[in-house]
Amino acid sequence: MFDAVASMAALCGQCRLWRRAAAAAQLHSGVRCLSAKFDYDLLVIGGGSGGLACSKEAALSGKKVAVLDFVEPSPKGTSWGLGGTCVNVGCIPKKLMHHAALLGGAMKDAQKFGWLVPGQFTHDWSTMSEAVQNYIRSLNWGHRVQLNDKNVKFLNHKGTFKDEHSVRAVSKSGKETVLTAENIVIATGGRPKYPSDVPGAAEYGLSSDDLFWLKETPGKTLVVGASYVALECAGFLTGIGLDVSVMVRSIPLRGFDQQMAHLVTDYMESNGTKFLWKCVPTKVERMPKGQLETTWRHLESGQEGKAHFDTVLWAVGRAPETKALNLEKIGVEVNDKTGKVIVAANDATSVPHIYAIGDVAEGRPELTPSAIKAGKLLARRLFNSSTELMNYDNVPTTVFTPLEYGCIGLSEEEAVRRHGEENIEVFHAFYKPLEFTVSERDSSQCYIKVVCFRNSEQKILGLHFNGPNAGEVTQGFSLGIQCGATYSHLMSTVGIHPTCAEEITKLHITKRSGLDATVTGC
Template sequence: MATLTMLARLVSFRPAHAKLLELPWSRCDAFPYGKTAMACICSDQTFMYDLLVIGGGSGGLAAAKEAVDLGAKVAVFDYVTPSPQGSTWGLGGTCVNVGCIPKKLMHQAALLGEAVHESTFYGWQLPDPKTIQHDWEELRTAVQNHIKSVNWTTRVDLRTKKVEYINAEAYFKDEHTLCGKMKNGEQKTYTAKNILIAVGGRPKYPDIPGALKHGITSDDIFSLKKAPGKTLVVGAGYIGLECAGFLNGLGYDATIMVRSIILRGFDQQMANIVAQEMERRGVHFIYQAKPSKIEKQSDDRLLVYWVDKDGQTHQDVFDTVLFAIGRKALTAELKPENANLKVVPDSGKIDAVDEQTNVPHIYAVGDVLHKKPELTPVAIHAGRLLARRLFGNSTQQMDYTNVATTVFSPLEYGCVGLSEEAAIAIHGDDKIDVYHMYYKPTEFFVPQKDVSNCYLKVVAFKGGDERVLGMHFVGPHAGEVIQGFAAAMKCNLTFPKLKDTVGIHPTVAEEFTRVSITKRSGLDPKPTSCCS
């Protein structure tokens, strides 16, 4: 043991001493001097890597960097197949390139446009608001420049941490071996003791004539070369609502085609309030309908046919058709059968237990997981915890309950915990109380903005400790509001404790501390004053 200790000190001193152990320094140069030399010496020499990560998105990168910090030798595969419209992007995954980040930036652009028009009520002297125009090309350029800066920062971060980046399309050769197909067609083989799948998913297209040729998805909208103009958004999930919302806010005619319900998986009362507010702002909705065909006209506009619930066919002309009908996991491309890896039919997702697939040393995190929240922070946290279990002797598992999220619709919707429907289904109507109220944001007073859809509710156990099961909020800054309450729910927040909390006045977040009327009581939940 003393000899091993001495050798470890020699290795940690400088690279030249690697020859003393007859080890190539490339096996050890991934580790900071003096910190993880023993981890390198003791690492399994059978494989090229301790961990291979497939997917350079948030979850995969978080796991890779955490693993390297804990002494593992790690490589990350990342390859973006162009969308049917030719869109592609750099390292960082969906969130950075075609998801959360550009979505929030365009949402912010829409909110700023709204604020510009409202500012005249506060004394700002502006040209006639009707003459103020938005420049799509300038916004797209600003958003893409920011994305490229994040891509570069991510590359630098991996290099600094000595995570090997492999720009290749990976697929399984066997349970411990991946083949990487480079852009030039060359293929290389890599082996690892552990493999992490973090490939996420890509948008689906409907199987109708013209969809692939003429339609776009969220993969394309943020880098669209020309202004989208009159846009049909097919799909009423959060991606569809967010895209239609910011397009409407930027001044474009936006229509949402809803096949069945708004925001499936979310509290339905809140979802319908979001839709009502969007309709009030000018977003059009076509309910219980499906597109059947898209044809390009001589003027390059798109003639869209759709069928309603009664089987009747309708048509209209749009400049852009954006599909937001769900996403499919990118597992088929991995050739999972070569590793005996099981995936869920149709969705292609992986049904894992604590990120562990049916193959002992193959793991998965992020959107590729079956029935887990498709949220960037979830993937990041799960990836880090997995790396700590694999390389840091940790036993902490990812907790997928009470994960907060926000729909960045024009009037935002933030929530954490159970919906009203889910709480009743699980615990029974007689065991649940739903506290609710409408409120008036101070910011809405002077411009006399419509407050009819500013609403919140708290779902809690009736009796006992009155533990809070779910919190839902539609209003300004919903994401910022719900984040703190999510921490409180992780600490088993009860309704009495919520009522004992002193609010910050005047804020919209304080409204949660003032809610007192239950739906069961039948009392009017509308406010009487700003300080009642």
């Protein structure tokens, strides 16, 4: 037996570990040995959710895998550990701070439910931020442990393409290493944009990259932008008691259903967030006492406005991290307008053996779960003979504003654009969550609509939900819609009483009818 193992080890001279060669001989696992040409079977550039998922899935197939991840500090010098945007400066800290704001609202409600809340209660930013940041650091460490456990080589290096199979990796100290791989995945994600035409924007302003790592409260804050990042941040900052204004150039939540988006901002306004509509910033200056004087212009009237803030938060979009990769040298095609990597349905770029997944890829939703799934499926196609492609239809998402907004499928506008208004039926309802009754909360913006084909089958094209726990509600319904649910399926579903989600199963009034869509009882 020893001779057989030794012979196999000799044949696999490029394998660096004797143990791998021995295992291949004994178990006939079919895991091939590396060619002499490459250091790795797979090299992933980017340690975010998609890149980590892809690398770990490849390692499960017995492949030799490495991950490069290096965080360039923000203009303000903020940096963080392994895990990408979601873990460090996105989904995780955002949801935790959103929850902190919801707890403040719950304390107000509690008094109506008989809880004796003594005196005034106030929020302490430093306590919250320390707890959130400590949790994030634990996730950073957890990701490193997982990579190590799966024999994935992690390098805290910045990667730049040298050729189609080689990447120059540079450490923080400047030490350079060249790594070669048969397959390379670009998963570098994106970073917040700063307006280049606003003096003082980058010098004095912050982005979401900085907000979640602040040690002290941002104080009176101006949020510039109306993306989900902008509204989510403005929402939880207002919720913990800060004075917050949002400057909106055009429309809120571009790409989302606009009726739902305006209900979200209506709710925010009714709960204390101020909005500067149809305005653009023109200048940011630091005053002698430290505040930031921000000047803006109203797009319709042309009038100028000016106010002082402690913090100006830019949330005007994100740019893909592609410029430093040297993609033009190796011929990877990039969209000149967006800067994103152009990919095929199988995530392949214009260069064989190079792929791109997640936020950096053109036409992909900028959502963590879709990047994770895409990464896993790519690894299975590369190393497990799978042919399954990522399905980007009906991917659910939720905007974690004070009144959450969850959606699946097409907006009403998009359904009409694709199929014509005469072929679309919209069932809708305004409802009041039971939790809002005793506490006497305003439920004017709690609203549901289901967008369907108008034909006899009435297949559901989109579902939109504004209300508490929208993510939890939408997740369940997304399975049905992914399976081709129709309006009749919805009507044959028994709701759970008393819940907000059950109101979806009771929708019976169409927009076309013009009838009052306010829910009045069971």
